[in-house]
Amino acid sequence: MTGAAAPLGVYIHWPYCARICPYCDFNVVRDRGRSAAGEALVEAIAADLTAQAALMRASNAEGFELVSIYLGGGTPSLMHPAHVRRLVDLVRSLWSASGQVEVTLEANPADADPSSFEAFASAGINRLSLGVQSFDDEALRFLKRDHDAAQAARALDLALAAFPRVSLDLIYALPDQTPHGWRRSLQAAAGLGATHVSAYQLTLEPGTPFARAARRGTLARIDADLGAEFYDVTVDTLSDAGFEPYEVSNFARGERARSRHNLVYWRGESYVGAGPGAHGRLLLEGRRTATEAERSIGAYMTRVGRQGTGWGRQEPMAAADALEERILMGLRISDGVELADIARLGRTGALAPLVQDGWLTADAGRVRTTRAGRLLLDSVTGALLA
DSSP: OHHHHHHHEEEEEOOOEESSOTTSSOEEEEEEOTTTTTTHHHHHHHHHHHHHHHHHHOOOOOOOEEEEEEEEESOGGOHHHHHHHHHHHHHHHHHHHHHHEEEEEEEEGGOOOHHHHHHHHHHHHHHEEEEEEOOOHHHHHTTOOOOOHHHHHHHHHHHHHHHEEEEEEEEEEETTOHHHHHHHHHHHTSSSOOOOEEEEEOOOOOTSHHHHHHHSSSSEEEEEOHHHHHHHHHHHHOOOOTOEEETTTTESSSSGSSSHHHHHHHTEHHHHHHEEEEOEEEEETEEEEEEEEEEHHHHHHHHHHHHHSOOEEEEOHHHHHHHHHHHHTTTTBBTTTEEEHHHHTTTTTHHHHHHEEEEESETTTTTEHHHHHHHHHHHHHHHHHH
């Protein structure tokens, strides 16, 4: 690494949820009142962050510039605001920043109230990611969410009053949902004041209750053509409402509303992962290194106590693997990737037919995925990098 300090994001995983959603395959456990009193886990995460910062300083003379902190989960809005402040202040003390740092907290509408949102804002949160998933009561019941549409709308109002930036998470292509109905829902959501929308097609992740229901035949799968129609409705409706589709599933009202933290991932920048099951990508001893924390809360805390970090896995990546990962992630965003990176992998020969068929574009030294290519992104990237 030469020149200026490189951008750095920090992800903190809070594993507790009031309810485990049937579509979720994240590393989560039932809260049962433990989140608000989770001081021991907070201190373990703090120790993990401190240890990782020391390793990074020892490995990289030029250092990093903090650009984002993201508290995800799980449901970090179940945390005590004092614990959030503790971790945010610690991260800011461990890594320097020359500009404003984006600090995001994921929240559920059921946890929304003015006092808690004001407390989180005072703790340093300046962006809230609100897991609404839908403003339709029938859809929310199907998704087994613990809020209804009225609560979701109220939570959004409270969030907009407390935070300068608010993002909405939405899920589409549910059984019995129609593209026309989804368009109406999107139009309503787009006019409620959020500046960022993450809209994801329902996927049946292995091991989840929804996947088991699909195997039993009690939950219908959406076929590919209908999924493509839902996606087209999503892009068209949000674009008409002033949201730029800057990533496959993410839409922002202008460049400043983009998620800086997620851009860390998509641009192949460095990020620290702390908390049970958290992943990281760090530059250690000159090599991009993949890290993964112990998934179990108890094992994570024990590992931190014994070795400083919570890593259960630490693996230096081969240069070609790191480059391939950067291309895979970069083709998700509208900025695309450098043509030179594809050439370094020796894949320019595979690029030409994908451009000719309209899945990718190549101009001004960059390669980007077309709208048609985004619908088949796994297949397109597989053909490019196979």
